[in-house]
Amino acid sequence: MAWSRVVGVVVGLVLVAAPVPAVAGTAAGPPPVTVPSLSNWTAGQGSYAFRSGARIVAGDDAAVAVARTLADDLGAAGHGGVPVVRGGARAGDIVVDVDPSAARLGAEGYELRAGSRLSITGGTDTGAFYGTRTLLQLLAQSDRVPAGRTVDVPRYAERGVGVCACYIHISTEWLENLVRDMAYQKLNQLLLELKVKSDAHPEANTWGYYTKDEIRRLVALGEKYHVEIIPEINSPGHMDPWIENRPDLQLTDDDGDKQPARLDVTQQAAYDYYTSLIDEYAEVFPAASWHMGADEYMLGSDFAKYPQILRYARARYGENATPQDAFIDFVNRVHTYAASKGKKLRIWNDGLTGANTVPVTAGTTVEHWLNVAVKPSRLIADGYPLMNAAYALYLVRGGFHTDTKGLYDQHWDPRSFEGEKLASPKGITGAKISLWPDNGRGETENEVSTDLDPALRHLAQATWGTPHPDATYTQFTARAAVVGHAPGWRDLTRVPVTDGTYTFRSGAVTADYTVRRTPDGYVTLISVASGRCLETRSGRIVLNVPLEPGSAVTEEICAVGNTLQRWVLEPGPAGGHILVNAITRMAVHIADGGRLVQYPPDQQPQAVWQLTAR
The missing domain is CATH 3.20.20.80 (Glycosidases)
Structure with missing residues (x-):
């Protein structure tokens, strides 16, 4: 042809379902927005408020692992450090529970209740994990989750x-x-x-x-x-x-x-x-x-x-x-x-x-x-x-x-x-x-x-x-x-330097290139001396891409649509950068005589370039 941990260890925890209290001025509304959409939603009065001091409450190892992942992701999403604790829950807490007796939830379903505190129950740790994904999506929109309840179970395994x-x-x-x-x-x-x-x-x-x-x-x-x-x-x-x-x-x-x-x-x-x-x-x-x-x-x-x-x-x-x-x-x-x-x-x-x-x-x-x-x-x-x-x-x-x-x-x-x-x-x-x-x-x-x-x-x-x-x-x-995207998702279109002309130095090799960001988030490197673009084109070709380690990196006539002229400036040691071709995914290495060639990173050392703006 051309171009899943599912169910973990199942253990039960102690959970007392939180009531859904009324909050003045807040009426029951439509289901919260998630992807996938919630299978069902029973609205309550009020909302759960995620504030400083909130904790994630879990009762044993299976829930703790899910809770710790949730804490990591809350931090990555900019919600600060949220401690994972055991014991009784209080208002404002997030309670993660695994209840193997909850057959209605199957291997991957969960129940979420939002009120004075927010509780997530899965029949397995995987189900509880998916409940935490729903919570993260809701907190990406607001620090308040509408009061209510859902039992959310997938149709397909x-x-x-x-x-x-x-x-x-x-x-x-x-x-x-x-x-x-x-x-x-x-x-x-x-x-x-x-x-x-x-x-x-x-x-x-x-x-x-x-x-x-x-x-x-x-x-x-x-x-x-x-x-x-x-x-x-x-x-x-x-x-x-x-x-x-x-x-x-x-x-x-x-x-x-x-x-x-x-x-x-x-x-x-x-x-x-x-x-x-x-x-x-x-x-x-x-x-x-x-x-x-x-x-x-x-x-x-x-x-x-x-x-x-x-x-x-x-x-x-x-x-x-x-x-x-x-x-x-x-x-x-x-x-x-x-x-x-x-x-x-x-x-x-x-x-x-x-x-x-x-x-x-x-x-x-x-x-x-x-x-x-x-x-x-x-x-x-x-x-x-x-x-x-x-x-x-x-x-x-x-x-x-x-x-x-x-x-x-x-x-x-x-x-x-x-x-x-x-x-x-x-x-x-x-x-x-x-x-x-x-x-x-x-x-x-x-x-x-x-x-x-x-x-x-x-x-x-x-x-x-x-x-x-x-x-x-x-x-x-x-x-x-x-x-939006998941917490921890990285924007790979970000370029670490602004457009401009730089002197590139690696060991005894020095060259001046004008750096221009491409619309898809890479850079082209235009030689000041020749007016041509850095490219890799030689060696064994597979699916229109030169994939032979050791093949040359050369300066060629610039062409807007030529993806082989697009490069990633990856961070390197001592504030330097490594040049990785956007298509071959091989890095520039300096061979004998200062020749530039491409190699996988485990075969030859990558050249580390220090950039100085001109």
Whole structure:
């Protein structure tokens, strides 16, 4: 294809429900504004006032963890330090409670009561956490919360975002922002197709990878914010990031040509290689699921070009077997392996064409993105958990973008698949947005964020509650604007220096550049000497982006739309700055003779530049 901690430990705490007192001059009003909108609201008289001296009251470890996260976020949102305490609550306090006997709340629902104090009760710590997200949204608008009560329970269990960072590196800062905003809007799954730098297979470590420490930090953030991060290595197609230097594992066609994107499913060595990657990913991803992709294996070709696949299928399943059975065989073998490691398997739907005689193993979650012969209703009838990953929800970098307004106006919900709308939500796990980097130069990360924001909020609304809480899309976007971004969300469009001309010094290298901010929050660097712009364009090209470590950074003719001429000025030691290309995400390194080249930060030291205004 082109470009979730859910339930924690369940414990009970002591909570006395706060009465909802009357406050003179305040009448019961409409539901408070949140995204997703509250499932229901029973208004009271008066309001809860968040003031200096408020405490967060919790009663044991599960609630304390949620309460501490809330305290961190209140601080990040500018509400000061709020202590987390145990014991009895008083007026003005926030009470966080986990009550496993509250079956009505399910795994992720919560009850919120606002009166002289504000109480949040979840049947699990995850439910209580989501109640704190609602509180943060309300306090983003006012230090008073209208008195009342809601019991807010999601309609779908899986509410996700899929990101392919498999070819084009996406900054960890961008991914951290995404995790925070997802949690703020009660989305719970981040499905990441990416490459982790391998210790077992160093030959696979071409650029685009993440270090294990980077992944550990991201996963820890996801755990704190109840976003399960599910890894994907797409196979047996789209394997080129992993096997481009392993021709022995590549599928060979009947002309003898190697296919660097296709794993040879007839080889035991290919299966062993892939499962060894699962083992290595398990070191940093504790998720309960493994996504193997399994899409577009024969993209641009067909099984007839690979007669060995049919021979393999017939050897295993008899003379009536089809080439598709060899593909399904590989999927099922991975399912068995993942299950032995305590993980559930997820795949895309497009490989399920109906041409197979061997069924996919029961329990495999199918993410439906493409209208093929086997329809969603058939998959559900056959017992497969089904996620709606419709192409209508895609944002393709430099290509198709989901029409959020159109979907909102159509009252889109997760029952609406590509090619079929189902009458019932039964069997549907939820839905996700998918972000694909088909053209790495098409858009920068910051531009993607701008387009993603409304789509993210719409998906949160459609998977948690009613798909159409406001009469018009304009009203819905106004709702989203009031709520804003999550506490701790960083504005990645901020440039640390003003436009102007500066002398850049790093060691013995000195150059004068005019710095100009771009509309999407990067900078161009225009050489005073040549009048040209700093750019990286040489080396191996993947999705229109030069991704070869050590390739040159040069001065080229300036072009407004050239994203390879956009740079991030990251803070460095001693008040200096590091130059990171906005698209390749590699930093400038000074090589022999003062040449400028780009490298991943773990391969060569980044040049630290001291800037002096001229």
